[in-house]
Amino acid sequence: MEYRRLGASGLKLSALSFGAWVTFGNQFDRGEARELIAQAFDAGINFFDNAETYANGEAERIMGDVLADLRLPRDAWCVSSKVYFGAHDHPAPTQKGLSRKHVIEACEQALRRLRVEHLDLYYCHRPDPDTPIAETVGAMDTLIRQGKVLYWGTSEWPAESIAEAARIAAERGWYAPSMEQPEYNLLHRERVEVEYAPLYASLGLGTTIWSPLASGLLTGKYADGIPTGSRMATPGYEWLARRMTSAEGQARLARARRFTTLAVELGVKPAQLAIAWCLRNPHVSSVILGASRPEQLRENLGALAVSEQFDAPTWDRVAAAAA
Ligand SMILES: NC(=O)c1ccc[n+]([C@@H]2O[C@H](COP(=O)([O-])OP(=O)(O)OC[C@H]3O[C@@H](n4cnc5c(N)ncnc54)[C@H](OP(=O)(O)O)[C@@H]3O)[C@@H](O)[C@H]2O)c1
Numbered sequence: 050m051e052y053r054r055l056g057a058s059g060l061k062l063s064a065l066s067f068g069a070w071v072t073f074g075n076q077f078d079r080g081e082a083r084e085l086i087a088q089a090f091d092a093g094i095n096f097f098d099n100a101e102t103y104a105n106g107e108a109e110r111i112m113g114d115v116l117a118d119l120r121l122p123r124d125a126w127c128v129s130s131k132v133y134f135g136a137h138d139h140p141a142p143t144q145k146g147l148s149r150k151h152v153i154e155a156c157e158q159a160l161r162r163l164r165v166e167h168l169d170l171y172y173c174h175r176p177d178p179d180t181p182i183a184e185t186v187g188a189m190d191t192l193i194r195q196g197k198v199l200y201w202g203t204s205e206w207p208a209e210s211i212a213e214a215a216r217i218a219a220e221r222g223w224y225a226p227s228m229e230q231p232e233y234n235l236l237h238r239e240r241v242e243v244e245y246a247p248l249y250a251s252l253g254l255g256t257t258i259w260s261p262l263a264s265g266l267l268t269g270k271y272a273d274g275i276p277t278g279s280r281m282a283t284p285g286y287e288w289l290a291r292r293m294t295s296a297e298g299q300a301r302l303a304r305a306r307r308f309t310t311l312a313v314e315l316g317v318k319p320a321q322l323a324i325a326w327c328l329r330n331p332h333v334s335s336v337i338l339g340a341s342r343p344e345q346l347r348e349n350l351g352a353l354a355v356s357e358q359f360d361a362p363t364w365d366r367v368a369a370a371a372a
Contacts, residue, residue: 050093051353055334057253058200058227060169062127062335064328065350066096066257071280073111074104076341083115088343090121092350098230098257098337099163100131100174101155105138109162117164127169129257130159131204131230134174147177152188156197170257171198172230176206183217190223202228202255208244215252225252228334233258235267235308235323235371236301241332255334258327262339264289266301267323267371269309280341308371315363317355320345324352326367 051064067089073082086097097116099109109130116128132155135145143150152173159168171192173185189201203211203226211226218225229248233241233256241256248254262268265280271293275281281290292298312319327336340346359367 052095053334054255055170055200055228055257056249056255058255060127060200060227061095062257063093063095064333064335065092065094065324065353066098066335066337067094067346068098068259068337068339069103069108069112070098070100070259070339071103071283071286072108072339072341073099074107075285076280076283079111079114082111083118084343085340085346086112086115087119088346090119090126092346095125096127096129096170096257096335096337098129098259099159100129100134100172101136101159102131102134102174106136106158106162109159113162113164123165128163128165129170129172130156130163130168131172131174132156132159133177147173147180147185147188149184149188149191152185153192156192160197167197167199169199170228171201172204172228173202173206174204176203176210182210182214183221186214186217186223186225187221189226190218190221193224200227202226202230204230204259205232205240208248211245211248211254212252226254228255228257230257230259230337232260233327233330233333234261234263235326235368236263236304241330245332249332256332257335257337258333259337260339261324261327261336262320263301263305263323266293266305267308268318268320269305269312271302272306272309278341304371308367311367311370315359315367317358318348318351320349321352321355322367324349325356325358326364328352328356329364 052061192198309319
């Protein structure tokens with residue numbers, strides 16, 4: 050495993066990490082989660098990503114139970130939560146968003162579900178237009194000073210809002226955001242490569258990126274339709290399948306097809322090539338993997354070796370195939 054600094058912070062995260070979205074509490078329960086977390090930790094993964102909204106808190110409960118049950122040393126791994134969407138199908142107005150009340154209560158609830166005394170990373174899962182940014186930054190600062198959170202950050206915030214949060218923190222002597230969690234893959238590059246470009250040097254921003262396989266599209270598994278048991282066939286995720294059948298989705302599928310054809314030509318698994326391509330971006334602190342089965346995680350861990358395997362012109366061909 051390779052370890053990278055989270056932006057300008059001193060925290061070293063594994064370059065590949067492991068997340069719970071869709072899988073934990075939807076596709077499987079504690080038994081499978083235990084196998085996958087143990088497999089990930091044994092491979093050197095030290096960051097496990099979660100959120101209050103994943104399976105309405107059940108994903109955090111499962112991860113917390115498994116991490117406690119495995120008795121892994123608490124100082125050898127990091128766990129995250131994210132606040133914004135709430136942990137209910139129909140959250141009350143105070144059970145969602147980025148108000149001081151919800152940011153602090155959601156943290157307390159995540160600590161209990163994850164069975165830890167602090168969250169290593171805590172994210173604002175989306176921007177909240179109904180809460181002043183200063184209120185949210187102040188709540189995060191409070192949690193850090195209370196020892197309940199170590200590093201805070203954002204997910205899918207516009208660059209100007211991240212910069213504003215950092216400016217408010219600097220003015221008031223509060224803890225500034227350390228990281229952002231954006232989508233980043235061969236089919237979705239703009240925000241990480243262009244919009245956030247000024248923030249890496251000016252704020253020392255780290256990134257823990259999500260959906261490196263575009264929810265599985267870049268494995269080639271959807272080339273001939275939706276396979277049984279896949280994410281797009283999972284109850285509750287029909288919106289993902291609908292997105293794929295739209296005109297824009299069909300164009301993405303065509304790009305994924307061209308990419309998988311090149312992967313076959315290069316003699317590597319498409320999933321490994323897609324994840325390896327994300328790893329090559331030096332502004333990526335950690336690539337968060339998702340896996341519904343141990344074989345997938347095993348295959349995806351092979352991306353570390355693939356990222357060293359090709360020369361620059363070949364990587365240009367990879368990007369061009371998916372463009
Ligand atoms: N901050 C945010 O807003 C946000 C949003 C989304 C995700 N995330 C985080 O990022 C993590 C990763 O995102 P993601 O799960 O969307 O990542 P992804 O890598 O794009 O998709 C993972 C899914 O693709 C399929 N897959 C993975 N490896 C495969 C392989 N080798 N062969 C065939 N299929 C394979 C599996 O689904 P099936 O087997 O079910 O098809 C797996 O669950 C999440 O767990 C979550 O922690 C954050």
